[in-house]
Amino acid sequence: MVLDIHATPSIPPNPRTTAPxxxxxxAGGVARNIAECVSKLGTKPYMISALGLDMPGNLLLEYWKSAGLSLEGIRMSHEIETPVVCIVFDTEGEPSAAVASVESLERFLTPEWVVQFKRSIASAPIMMVDANLSLPALKMSCQLATEVGTPVWFEPVSVAKSKRIASVAKYVTFASPNEDELISMANSLSNKQKLPTITKNNNTTIxxxxxxxxxxxxVLLETGIKVVILTLGSKGVLLCSKGRFNFKHIGPKRNDRSHEIGRRLYDTISQLCPSERFFSALRLEERSSMSPYVVHFPAVECASVVRLTGAGDCLVGGAVASICAGLDVMQSVAVGIAAAKGAVEVETNVPNGYNLDQIAADARSAYLGAKVVFCESTL
Structure with a gap:
């Protein structure tokens, strides 16, 4: 949970002077953004974090309290300095520079704090961890989840912190990097020659x-990560898996934590995005246990782009909320893309609310536009 300070110039800024x-x-922080998105799409998240009893901390708790979400997992103390990140954007809404003060997360969000909530982790349909956690806390979280059979979703946060995957890859079911984070994660997991950064332009095909x-x-799939959800910005998402991963039954059939919005999300998306579109052709029983499978989901066109910082977090939030509601992974990724579209059209990291009809229409567009990019079958 992090307080973001967003500075957006109205003209191109110059060094060594201010700009109007x-x-x-x-309200920010990757995990907090995802949790807020999850709550607005119909599932009550349980947050484990650390905040100070200070002005930034009070601001971050405002939404949590108003939404009726549990504070039990949030460690609060006068000793803790609430994490703050200051982001300077360019005139197009892209981050151009940032300073992060997040040391308190590693100091106070300890393995000893996390282990107290084993029962909550055990009862969750899925556990999402972001790479802001210290290595010991990250490893403890993932070990606990694996021990109790809860799938783990790893969100890499940044290129530098994405390397922390090396200590927990064997526990991870889902990972959601962008292209740069993917290369960083692969290099941290491989003993072979380092992979280069990619080259692309607007004309680069999928x-x-x-x-x-x-x-x-x-590399990520060979290491044991079951599903890589690779975010490509305006080019959409690549969903990549290896072997007989069961896309249809990762989450519960129905989640007791879902309230009315979550139930409506399940019913609506199940009708508009029929599972048979992929699973009748996929024929899991005929695929090799070692066979990779990759699907491209297109992005949904936005009415306007205001800011891009919350898009990736809302994509994960939309997907996680959908899995918790009982939708399959393919349907859930489509909902995530729809949630991300809503995020880039507002100034906050997470929209104040989601219109379910719009989410459903956008998810259907992404789902019906999805195409298999790579599939090897045994005959």
Whole structure:
């Protein structure tokens, strides 16, 4: 849970001087953004984090309290300095520079704090961890989840922190890197020659991009990660798996934590995005246990782009909420893309609310536009 300070200039900024523009506070932190998105799509998240009893901490708790979400897993103390990140954007809404003060997360969000909530982890349909955690806390979280049979979703946060996957890859079911984080994760997991960064432009095709990224994707899958959900910005998402991963039954048939919005999400998406579109052709029983499978989901066109910082988090949040509601992984990724579209159209990291009809229409567009990029079958 992090307080973001967003600085957006109204003209291109110059070094060593100020520029006119707008400065705003925004509730942030990758895991917190994802949890807020999950809550707005119908599932009550249980958050394990650390906050100070200070101004930033009070701002971050406002939404949590108003939404009726549990504070039990949030460690609060006067000793803790609430994490803050200051982001300077360019005039197009892309981050151009940032300073992070997040040391308290590693100091106070300890393995000893996490282990107290084993029962909550055991009862969860899925556990999402972000790489802001210290290595000991990250490893403890993933070990606990694996021990109690709860799937783990790893969100790499940044290129530098994505390397922390090396200590927990064997526990991870889902990972959701962007292209740069994918290369970093693959290099941290491989003893072979380091993979280069990719080259692309607006004319790069999905097929060409996949061929460049395939060696890194294969490293993650070979290491034991079951599903790589690779975010490609305006080019959409690549969903990559290896072997007989059961896309249809990762989550519960129905989640007791879902409230009315979650139940409506399940019913609506189940009708608009029929599972048979993929699973009748996939024929899992005929696929080799070692066979990779890759599907490309297109992005959904936005009415306007205001800010891009929350898009990746809302994509994960939409997918996690959908899995918790009982939807399959393919359907859930489509909902994630729809949730991400909503995020880039607002100034906050997470929209104030989601319109279920719009989410459903956008998810259907992404789902019906999805195509298999790579599949090997045994005959």
């Amino acid at each position: 523009g707008k400065v705003q506070y925004a 097929s060409s991009l996949f061929q460049q990224l395939k060696p890194a994707i294969w």
